[in-house]
Amino acid sequence: MATTAAPAGGSRNGAGPEWGGFEENIQGGGSAVIDMENMDDTSGSSFEDMGELHQRLREEEVDADAAAAEEEDGEFLGMKGFKGQLSRQVADQMWQAGKRQASRAFSLYANIDILRPYFDVEPAQVRSRLLESMIPIKMVNFPQKIAGELYGPLMLVFTLVAILLHGMKTSDTIIREGTLMGTAIGTCFGYWLGVSSFIYFLAYLCNAQITMLQMLALLGYGLFGHCIVLFITYNIHLHALFYLFWLLVGGLSTLRMVAVLVSRTVGPTQRLLLCGTLAALHMLFLLYLHFAYHKVVEGILDTLEGPNVPPMQRVPRDIPAMLPAARLPTTVLNTTAKAVAVALQSH
Amino acid sequence: MAEAAESPGDRGRASPRPLFAGLSDISISQDIPVEGEITIPMRSRIREFDSSTLNESVQNTIMRDLKAVGKKFMHVLYPRKSNTLLRDWDLWGPLILCVTLALMLQRGSADSEKDGGPQFAEVFVIVWFGAVTITLNSKLLGGNISFFQSLCVLGYCILPLTVAMLVCRLVLLAEPGPVNFMVRLFVVIVMFAWSIAASTAFLADSQPPNRKALAVYPVFLFYFVISWMILTFTPQ
Incomplete structure (x- = not known):
């Protein structure tokens, strides 16, 4: 100065x-x-x-x-x-x-x-909000309160990232870790920020009383259910158990968000549109996180690169290999397959 | 008034002068003492000159820095209520630890395309990005600790995990099996707890007393991810 x-x-x-x-x-x-x-x-x-x-x-x-x-x-x-x-x-x-x-x-x-x-919270508050995120309240006449706070949601997103990494490791997914880490962070933050903005936009169209901050807090605490379900099912590989948890825990946290949104929206069409979108996105995201990083990638990798490839799937690639004239296309095809595999790995 | 006397014509010389023109009109009454202690700055400058590191040999400089880093390592291994780590922070120790950890986590495979292990850059990024995130979080929660102090503490507290990595590499030389895994699990869990305890001992005081749990949770997550990487590491 x-x-x-x-x-x-x-x-x-x-x-x-x-x-x-x-x-x-x-x-x-x-x-x-x-x-x-x-x-x-x-x-x-x-x-x-x-x-x-x-x-x-x-x-x-x-x-x-x-x-x-x-x-x-x-x-x-x-x-x-x-x-x-x-x-x-x-x-x-x-x-x-x-x-x-x-x-x-x-x-x-x-x-x-x-x-x-937005980070001005007490541990007890965070604890009670985490518990409340699993308890839907059936009150549609009066707008339900949403705490505008970002500490809990941010920490839940980071926890989800850690759980995803853990799941990828336990499932023995052979994948390049660098892309894996980036994917985990990108998926979690992308879902949180992207879906919040999208629902906020829909809420604006449907004339719902909600701010962006409230939307971020609501969806962030909604991820608590996801964290629980994924943490348990990545360690206990049982499909029936996953579906049970998916419906019960995931359903409860979704229901909580839907109840809050319903109480803040007027008109049946708007309510249906807003809550249907949110519920579908939230439940499908859990399904996606469980299977996309757990089973499907593993399967694709086995098919394309693993040592124990079933002979049935090799047939289209093996036929040209027998003909010496078709040597070049074979390598091209193999390279393409490799490229596809790499591309799939990174997603 | 001085400005008025000189101003016609002589502008080049006058330009620095009028800055103090206003001061010439301020009269200082006699009873206010104007003199002060002027020996203190001189003395401190002399002391500074004496302890100048320009004349000493390079070996002395390096040894002194290494000694400082080593002393902080001891503070982490035996966490006491002490402010050394916070007061003279440096980032040399964290850099050394982080590079060591990343080098040991690197797999020896030549074909890096199909390599499933963590890469050097990835470990590096996790450590620094994670530490920065935790620091920002503690700042947002209202902690009274400076940015680099927190980075320094978090970086130094990786030391137990680096030791765990070293032990794991040695254990992995032996025959793989459930016993091998149990040994590694035990070592990693103990060192993980050690890291948490050490970083909490240093960082917890900077937080408001009712919010310690909120500040410690991301630290827990950070060391958990690193421990997980160490536990799942296999050389092939």
């Missing part, structure tokens, strides 16, 4: 002594007041003031230059113009750099401060 202020003040005083000096000559004793005023301006603490001051100084400088141009002494005039321009340029640069730095630092701190209220 001090460094930016000093050249600005210097340029002002350096460029405009005609005016200042003239005024002071007339006013005499009043000069102290004027000087103090100047000092107050240049040591002002807000950048808006600085900007305004800077603008004003530039205007004054232009005036001063115009006045200086009328002087007779040509040689001295050139020197003076050069000095004025230099100091102005330096002041300009300093001011710009200072402003950029300050605004960057300010925006970083401001962002953290803006987010801080």
